[in-house]
Each structure stands twice: as C-alpha cells, then as structure tokens.
Amino acid sequence: MAKFGSALFNRLVIIIPYAWLLFFFLIPFFIVIRISLSETAVAMPPYLPVFDLASGFGGIIDNIKQFSIDNYIWLTEDALYTKAYISSLWIAGVSTFLTLLIAYPVAYGMAQAPNTIRPTLLMLVILPFWTSFLIRVYAWIAILKPEGLLNQLLLTLGVIDQPLIILNTNWAIYIGIVYSYLPFMVLPIYSSLEKMDHSLTEAAQDLGCTPIRAFWRVTFPLSLPGVVAGCMLVFIPAVGEFVIPDLLGGSETLMIGKTLWNEFNANRDWPVSAAVATILLLILVVPIMFFQHAQSKADAEGR
Amino acid sequence: MKSLGSIRRSFAPWTDPKSVPFIAVKNVTKRFGDFVAVDDLSLNIYPREFFALLGASGCGKSTLLRMLAGFEQPTSGEIILDGQSLAGIPPYKRPVNMMFQSYALFPHMTVENNIAFGLKQDGMPKADIAARVDQMLKLVKLDKFAKRKPHQLSGGQRQRVALARSLAKRPKVLLLDEPLGALDKKLREETQFELMDLQQELGLTFVVVTHDQEEAMTMADRIAVMAHGKVVQVATPPEIYEAPNSRFVADFIGDVNIFDGTVSSAGNGTAEIATQTGFTVRVASTEPPAVGAKAGFAVRPEKIRVGRDRPACAPLNAAQGEIWDIGYLGDMTVFHVKLKDGKVIKASSLNAVRAVEDPLGYDQEVWISFDENAGVVLKD
Numbered sequence: 001m002a003k004f005g006s007a008l009f010n011r012l013v014i015i016i017p018y019a020w021l022l023f024f025f026l027i028p029f030f031i032v033i034r035i036s037l038s039e040t041a042v043a044m045p046p047y048l049p050v051f052d053l054a055s056g057f058g059g060i061i062d063n064i065k066q067f068s069i070d071n072y073i074w075l076t077e078d079a080l081y082t083k084a085y086i087s088s089l090w091i092a093g094v095s096t097f098l099t100l101l102i103a104y105p106v107a108y109g110m111a112q113a114p115n116t117i118r119p120t121l122l123m124l125v126i127l128p129f130w131t132s133f134l135i136r137v138y139a140w141i142a143i144l145k146p147e148g149l150l151n152q153l154l155l156t157l158g159v160i161d162q163p164l165i166i167l168n169t170n171w172a173i174y175i176g177i178v179y180s181y182l183p184f185m186v187l188p189i190y191s192s193l194e195k196m197d198h199s200l201t202e203a204a205q206d207l208g209c210t211p212i213r214a215f216w217r218v219t220f221p222l223s224l225p226g227v228v229a230g231c232m233l234v235f236i237p238a239v240g241e242f243v244i245p246d247l248l249g250g251s252e253t254l255m256i257g258k259t260l261w262n263e264f265n266a267n268r269d270w271p272v273s274a275a276v277a278t279i280l281l282l283i284l285v286v287p288i289m290f291f292q293h294a295q296s297k298a299d300a301e302g303r
Numbered sequence: 304m305k306s307l308g309s310i311r312r313s314f315a316p317w318t319d320p321k322s323v324p325f326i327a328v329k330n331v332t333k334r335f336g337d338f339v340a341v342d343d344l345s346l347n348i349y350p351r352e353f354f355a356l357l358g359a360s361g362c363g364k365s366t367l368l369r370m371l372a373g374f375e376q377p378t379s380g381e382i383i384l385d386g387q388s389l390a391g392i393p394p395y396k397r398p399v400n401m402m403f404q405s406y407a408l409f410p411h412m413t414v415e416n417n418i419a420f421g422l423k424q425d426g427m428p429k430a431d432i433a434a435r436v437d438q439m440l441k442l443v444k445l446d447k448f449a450k451r452k453p454h455q456l457s458g459g460q461r462q463r464v465a466l467a468r469s470l471a472k473r474p475k476v477l478l479l480d481e482p483l484g485a486l487d488k489k490l491r492e493e494t495q496f497e498l499m500d501l502q503q504e505l506g507l508t509f510v511v512v513t514h515d516q517e518e519a520m521t522m523a524d525r526i527a528v529m530a531h532g533k534v535v536q537v538a539t540p541p542e543i544y545e546a547p548n549s550r551f552v553a554d555f556i557g558d559v560n561i562f563d564g565t566v567s568s569a570g571n572g573t574a575e576i577a578t579q580t581g582f583t584v585r586v587a588s589t590e591p592p593a594v595g596a597k598a599g600f601a602v603r604p605e606k607i608r609v610g611r612d613r614p615a616c617a618p619l620n621a622a623q624g625e626i627w628d629i630g631y632l633g634d635m636t637v638f639h640v641k642l643k644d645g646k647v648i649k650a651s652s653l654n655a656v657r658a659v660e661d662p663l664g665y666d667q668e669v670w671i672s673f674d675e676n677a678g679v680v681l682k683d
C-alpha cells in the first residue's frame with residue numbers, strides 16, 4: 001500500500017508542473033496564435049471568427065477556413081514593427097551588456113567575501129524586490145528628471161552647469177533595466193563563482209599566471225555558465241519590457257512591448273498584437289535554445 | 304645513533320657539515336590573527352632530497368608548504384631557496400611548483416592543455432610545448448588520455464595529470480600536498496613507489512606534506528614530525544621509528560609501549576630504570592639521564608617476546624602477565640598482555656610458520672621480555 005502510494009505520489013509530482021505548463025502556458029499560447037490568425041472586428045471579442053460550439057463540427061471547420069496570415073504579412077509591410085523589434089533587441093542587448101559589466105564585479109566580490117558575511121550580501125542583493133517594481137521605476141523618474149536628484153547633485157558639485165537630459169531617452173531605459181534586472185545577473189554568476197574550487201586560481205598562479213591572467217584563463221571561463229544564465233535572465237524579459245520604456249523612455253523610443261500595448265489598448269487590434277507577440281516569442285526562442293544548449297553542455301561536464 | 308648507521312641510505316647530505324641546504328627555512332613564524340600556525344621554525348632541505356612534513360591536521364605543515372609556494376607570507380623569519388631569499392616573491396615567479404591535494408585540474412581544459420598551461424605562460428615555442436607535454440604524458444603513462452577532460456578520468460589518472468602538470472615546468476622543487484590522500488589503499492601503495500622512482504629519475508627535490516605516517520616512512524629520505532607549529536624531530540624514517548627523541552614522536556609514529564619510572568643506575572652505555580610497573584629495565588643508552596631522574600622507556604610491540612617460560616634475563620627486562628586479547632592479522636599476531644599491576648601492553652609476533660603447535664591462548668600466564676637494545680630511554 002505504502003509502495004503504491006509513493007508511486008502515485010511520484011507521478012503526481014511529475015504531472016503537476018506539466019499540467020501547470022499546459023494550462024497556463026501552452027493553451028494560452030495557442031489562443032494567442034489563434035487570435036493572430038483572425039481578423040479585427042468591431043465586436044466583443046474584437047475579432048472574427050468566433051468559435052461557437054453550438055454550430056457543430058461543420059461550423060468549426062468553416063471557422064478554421066476563415067483563418068489567414070494577413071496579420072503577419074501586415075507586420076512585414078509596415079517598417080514600424082521591424083524597427084521596433086530591432087530597437088528592442090538592441091536596447092535589451094546594450095542593457096544586458098551593461099548589467100553584466102556591473103553584476104560581475106559585484107558577484108565576484110560576494111564570492112570572495114568571508115563566509116560569515118555572504119548571507120548578508122545575498123540578502124542585500126535581493127532586498128529591492130521587497131518594494132514594488134513599479135514604485136522603484138517611478139523613483140527613477142524623480143532621480144533622473146532635469147530638476148531631479150541626480151542633476152541637483154551634479155549641479156551642486158559643479159560637475160555640470162546645465163541639467164543633463166536623461167529622462168525620456170534611451171539612457172533612462174538602460175539605467176532602468178540595469179537597475180531592475182541586476183539581481184537576475186548577480187545571482188547566477190555568484191552561484192557559479194561561489195562553488196569554484198579556490199585552489200584552481202592558486203594552481204594557475206603556481207604555474208606562472210599573474211592574478212589577472214589567472215582570472216581570465218581560469219576563473220572567467222569557469223563562470224561562463226553563470227554569465228550565460230544571467231544574460232538570458234536579463235535579455236529575454238528586457239526585450240519584451242513595457243513598464244520601463246513606458247515610464248522612463250521618450251516618445252521616440254521604440255520597443256516592442258510598447259508597440260504591443262498600443263495595438264492592444266489604443267487600437268483595440270487584438271489580432272495584430274497577437275501576431276506581434278507570436279513573432280516576439282519566436283525571436284526569443286533562439287536565445288533560449290542557445291541557453292538550453294549551454295546548460296546541458298555544462299551539466300554534461302559535471303559542473 | 305651509531306647502531307643505526309648500517310640501515311641509513313648512502314644518500315645523506317645532512318650528515319655532511321660541508322653540504323649546502325637547497326631550502327633553508329630560518330626562524331619562520333606565521334600567525335593568523337591570534338593563532339600561531341608556524342612557530343619559529345627552522346629546517347634545512349638538501350638538493351635531491353625527498354622530504355616529508357608529517358603531523359596531525361592543524362600542526363602547521365600545510366601552512367609551511369604554502370609559504371614555500373608563496374601563497375602565504377611568513378609573519379617573521381625567511382625562506383631561502385637555492386641561495387635566494389623568497390621574501391616578497393609572488394607564487395607565479397617562484398621556481399617551485401605545487402601538486403594540490405584536490406589536484407586543482409582545470410575542468411575546462413583537456414589533459415594536454417592542463418599540462419601545457421604553465422609552459423604557455425612562460426611563452427615556450429609551440430613545438431617545444433608539444434614535445435614536453437608528450438614527454439610528460441609518457442612519464443605518467445597517460446599518452447592515450449591526452450584529449451580527455453579531467454571529469455572523464457579516474458581518481459588515480461587525475462592524480463597523475465596533476466603530477467605531470469606540476470612537473471612540466473621542471474621546477475627546482477616540487478611541493479606535494481597530501482598527494483595520495485584521495486586514492487584508495489592499494490593504489491596509494493603502488494603510487495608511493497612510482498613517486499619515489501620518479502623523484503630519483505628526475506633528480507628533483509620533493510617536499511611532501513602528509514598526515515599518513517606510513518606514506519612518509521615509505522617515501523621520504525627524512526621526515527620532519529611537526530606539532531603545534533614546531534618541528535619535534537627531523538630524522539630518517541629508521542631513526543624516527545627506532546630512536547624517537549620524545550614521547551610525542553614515539554607515540555605518534557607506530558605502536559609503542561611506554562613504561563614510566565626512575566633511573567636507578569647509569570653508565571657504561573646502559574641505564575637501568577625501575578618502572579612503576581614493578582620490574583627493572585636495562586637499556587642501551589649512550590647519553591643516559593642522571594640517576595634518580597624520572598624517565599620513560601619506550602619499546603615497540605614487535606620487539607617484545609611473549610612466552611610461557613621464564614626468560615633467562617629475568618628479573619631484568621621481563622615481566623609476568625596474562626594474555627588479555629589476541630588479534631590475528633595474518634602476517635602477524637598481536638597480543639595484549641595484562642601485567643600484574645593491571646597495565647596492558649602490546650606485543651606482536653611474526654607468523655613465520657603456517658601452523659604453530661599449541662599456540663598461546665586467552666587468559667594464559669605468560670612472560671614478556673625484550674633485549675637491552677630493543678627500546679629507548681625517553682627523557683621527557
């Protein structure tokens with residue numbers, strides 16, 4: 001009885017995450033694809049065709065025949081969308097790189113810190129999550145605006161004599177993304193550095209490396225799985241980011257998250273926004289696959 | 304130590320006052336905060352010597368090795384290598400290499416790249432690197448594994464890669480930190496002899512840190528027994544075993560029976576000690592302690608005879624007791640004999656014949672006895 005029970009329990013444990021993915025990812029995803037193949041209508045819901053189970057199997061077949069890829073063709077015809085995709089990837093890429101530049105030394109410092117203070121440092125990295133994300137982004141408006149804290153500080157110190165225009169530029173977006181996503185970069189890099197055998201760098205030095213060369217030849221290559229994981233955790237959500245470009249970015253800032261929001265809310269064009277979302281997903285699948293590949297390779301090497 | 308002259312190896316530069324030490328550790332102290340890891344320690348290690356630092360964990364042996372490698376700097380004192388002070392020289396500029404206890408093989412590099420690592424740092428021409436790596440792989444018999452990554456190797460193979468990597472740069476001194484600690488017993492015994500052969504072949508100076516006395520005894524020309532940051536005795540393995548200079552060394556190396564007592568007579572190269580156990584020991588001693596002084600007598604189990612008959616030397620160097628425990632180990636048998644006053648001593652005898660007629664059994668009344676030169680006097 002106990003054995004049967006535990007076998008059943010094991011199966012349930014495996015089924016739960018799959019069921020979760022099925023109901024909350026796969027089915028919604030197919031609904032999105034289905035809407036992207038529909039056409040806009042002034043109706044509720046605002047697209048056609050609408051499935052009606054009462055019309056029977058024949059009716060459903062008729063509905064499916066009405067699907068078209070017109071929305072996808074539309075995306076290629078209007079340069080706005082292509083520009084928005086490219087601009088999103090660019091902004092996400094630059095932000096990810098800047099995040100890495102800041103996060104690596106932070107993670108390295110944490111990994112070198114004495115064991116006794118590491119938990120505190122970890123806590124400090126996670127601490128900002130205790131405040132609402134939205135409030136923290138709003139706070140950046142107060143810091144970055146022309147009469148904001150940063151400009152006041154720099155003017156008082158005499159570093160500048162004119163306020164810097166940062167808010168409503170791409171720089172504000174970079175700052176926002178770097179700030180918001182820093183912990184997602186720090187934590188995986190920290191975890192890969194923290195488990196590294198310290199004698200590896202000693203061995204490199206023993207064999208003739210200066211500490212800096214030892215870092216580039218041994219420490220950094222061995223922390224790459226953490227770097228890749230961190231970059232993916234920052235890059236993927238940053239591409240589709242909406243709140244940060246909306247609040248901190250300017251009117252000329254083009255990001256796909258904002259475009260999607262406009263199509264969905266301002267234009268009430270669900271099918272086109274669904275198509276935008278589907279293409280975004282396809283674009284992101286490439287780096288995700290790359291990430292998966294790197295992970296499985298690292299696992300195979302027993303790290 | 305005249306009596307031990309015959310078992311010394313012919314290699315003994317430390318006995319020659321003219322020979323110059325290759326490594327001279329001079330009054331080195333290392334403190335970590337309040338903790339004194341190495342305490343005013345001085346040592347000489349000679350060229351081509353296989354030198355072992357032996358001690359329990361925390362005795363400072365690893366700290367001393369790390370100071371030789373340059374990972375730690377002495378708080379005071381200095382270390383001289385081949386006539387040059389090592390003070391302030393970083394590890395990457397020292398002509399020594401270290402084999403780490405964890406091996407510290409670079410997991411992202413193949414075996415050959417691990418071995419070539421130090422050579423590339425030195426900017427050696429590519430063809431020379433390839434030749435040297437090849438030679439090293441042959442030396443440790445791993446030619447077939449050049450393209451493997453460390454995680455694809457067994458523990459013994461990894462140990463050999465670590466050895467090859469630390470030897471590739473032809474260091475003046477090879478430092479080995481518990482080199483065989485991670486291997487199983489059989490492999491460890493084989494590798495001990497391989498390491499000795501290798502050291503002979505390459506003519507290098509080896510300094511090995513170990514907590515395993517058997518390992519140190521097998522491999523080393525000389526052993527420094529360490530405790531609490533100090534060297535207690537530096538001597539060849541036979542001297543350490545047969546003529547320990549203190550109670551600590553006698554007890555630390557191998558099994559020993561120690562009898563405490565008072566010196567009752569001394570002179571003519573012998574001393575007599577009236578033991579608390581109730582019998583008198585006559586022992587060969589070139590520098591016996593003064594009459595009336597407290598002294599200990601240490602004798603190894605294999606030098607004690609156990610028999611039913613009263614030995615000819617009795618009452619000197621003999622005592623009566625009963626067999627308390629018998630441990631049969633195959634090659635030898637260990638007897639625990641309980642003497643009249645309740646003290647239990649260990650005696651072992653070699654099982655030189657297959658079947659003993661009427662062997663000693665439990666609870667039998669027996670005599671233990673030993674020769675005059677079987678043990679040593681401990682003055683502390």
